[in-house]
Amino acid sequence: MSTHAPAVAARAVELSKTYGTGDTQVHALSAVSAEFARGEFTAIMGPSGSGKSTLMHCLAGLDAASSGSVLIGDTELTTLTDKQMTQLRRDRIGFVFQAFNLVPTLTALENITLPLDIAGRKPDAAWLESVLTKLGLKDRLEHRPGELSGGQQQRVACARALAGQPEIIFGDEPTGNLDSKSSGEVLSILRAAVDEFHQTVVIVTHDPRAAAYADRVVFLADGKIVDELREPTADSVLDTMKRLDEPAHALTSDAAV
Numbered sequence: 138m139s140t141h142a143p144a145v146a147a148r149a150v151e152l153s154k155t156y157g158t159g160d161t162q163v164h165a166l167s168a169v170s171a172e173f174a175r176g177e178f179t180a181i182m183g184p185s186g187s188g189k190s191t192l193m194h195c196l197a198g199l200d201a202a203s204s205g206s207v208l209i210g211d212t213e214l215t216t217l218t219d220k221q222m223t224q225l226r227r228d229r230i231g232f233v234f235q236a237f238n239l240v241p242t243l244t245a246l247e248n249i250t251l252p253l254d255i256a257g258r259k260p261d262a263a264w265l266e267s268v269l270t271k272l273g274l275k276d277r278l279e280h281r282p283g284e285l286s287g288g289q290q291q292r293v294a295c296a297r298a299l300a301g302q303p304e305i306i307f308g309d310e311p312t313g314n315l316d317s318k319s320s321g322e323v324l325s326i327l328r329a330a331v332d333e334f335h336q337t338v339v340i341v342t343h344d345p346r347a348a349a350y351a352d353r354v355v356f357l358a359d360g361k362i363v364d365e366l367r368e369p370t371a372d373s374v375l376d377t378m379k380r381l382d383e384p385a386h387a388l389t390s391d392a393a394v
Contacts, residue, residue, distance in 0.1 A: 144175040145208075146305045146337040147196050152205035154191050154360075165191040167360040168205065173305070178331045178338045180348040182374065183357035184381055189341045190309060192357065196339065197230055197307045198222050210304055227256050231298030231306035233327075233340075235313035237290040239282040245289075246278040249296045260300050268299045271333070272326055288319025295326050299334065306330065308340035312347055324350040345374035356381060 154166040165188045173179050173196075181189045194200035195207055198214050207214040209229060217225065232238075239248045249269075253260050269275050272292045282290050291311065298306050308327065312320035328350050330336040340347070348354045349371040356364040358381050366373055 145172045146175045146177075146210065147173040147339065148208045149192065149196060150206045150208070152192070152195060152207065153203050154188070154195060154200070155203045164360050166195070166202070169357075169360070169362055170205075171355060171362060173337060173339050175304075175337050176331060176335050177353065178328060178351045179340075180351040180354045180369075181339065181341045181357065182343065182348055182354055182378065183363075184378075185343075187357040187381075188360040189357050193307055193309060193339065193341045197232065198226050227252055228301065229304045231301065231303035231336075233291070233294050233298050233306065233308040233311040233323075235310040237282070237287075237294045237314075239290055239293060241282050244279050244281055245274060245285065245293045245296075248282070248293055249274075249300050252297065253301050256301075258301070261302065264302060265300055268296050268334075271329055272296050286319070287315055288322055291315060291319065291323050292326065295323060295330075299330060299336065303336070305337040305339065308338065308342075310342060311340055312342070312344065317346075320344075320347065345371040345378065348374045 149169050149171045152166050152169045153164070156163045156165060169192060181193060183189045191200065195202045198207070202215070209225060212225065214222065240251065243251065250260055269278070272295060274292055274296055277285060277289060282293070285293065311327070312323050315323060324347055327338050327340070331338055340351070342348055349369050351369060352367065354366045354369045354374055355362055356377055363381065364377055366377060
């Protein structure tokens with residue numbers, strides 16, 4: 138049997154994160170191990186307080202784990218200096234947040250190329266052209282964020298995440314502030330980023346319809362991975378979430394469904 142698994146874009150190994158001390162101590166993550174394959178769209182879900190955002194923030198280098206390790210490609214994050222971490226986030230990771238995080242005084246195009254400008258890098262013209270065309274932004278490039286709808290602003294944020302051809306794109310509730318139509322547009326863009334641009338996308342979401350755009354869904358509860366779905370549908374995700382929200386004894390009983 139071949140030992141060659143699909144290339145891994147990000148990996149958590151025995152990852153734990155603890156906040157506070159003594160009686161106020163909270164174990165946000167408890168020895169979580171997970172791999173995120175290149176060219177795949179993964180959604181992370183779980184009840185409130187399950188640790189899903191903490192996991193993503195640790196994977197993305199936005200938060201430091203208490204123990205365990207995180208790798209982006211072959212790079213171990215815990216070995217990096219602050220400067221190296223900043224450079225890795227800038228050059229190898231794309232971010233799409235619930236708040237669009239656009240600079241209000243810059244045009245859409247200036248916002249999109251801002252991380253590259255800061256890094257002193259020129260965007261690949263053909264790549265940027267294809268991203269802007271796919272995202273339907275070519276007639277909005279001179280508009281400032283205040284002149285754009287919420288959905289258009291999030292498309293600009295997606296374009297910014299894609300512009301530098303990162304190894305992996307993380308989305309923290311990327312559709313949380315959008316109506317259902319705009320939400321669908323943004324999720325279609327992230328899906329296309331995987332299918333057409335061969336990107337790797339990992340999002341945290343509480344929305345089963347959003348998770349249904351993914352190739353797989355990883356479920357957390359109480360700081361641990363407790364389930365996984367491949368080829369999810371909104372219904373299968375919802376059913377799993379309902380089980381996770383039930384008391385522990387109900388999880389063992391199919392008759393309770």
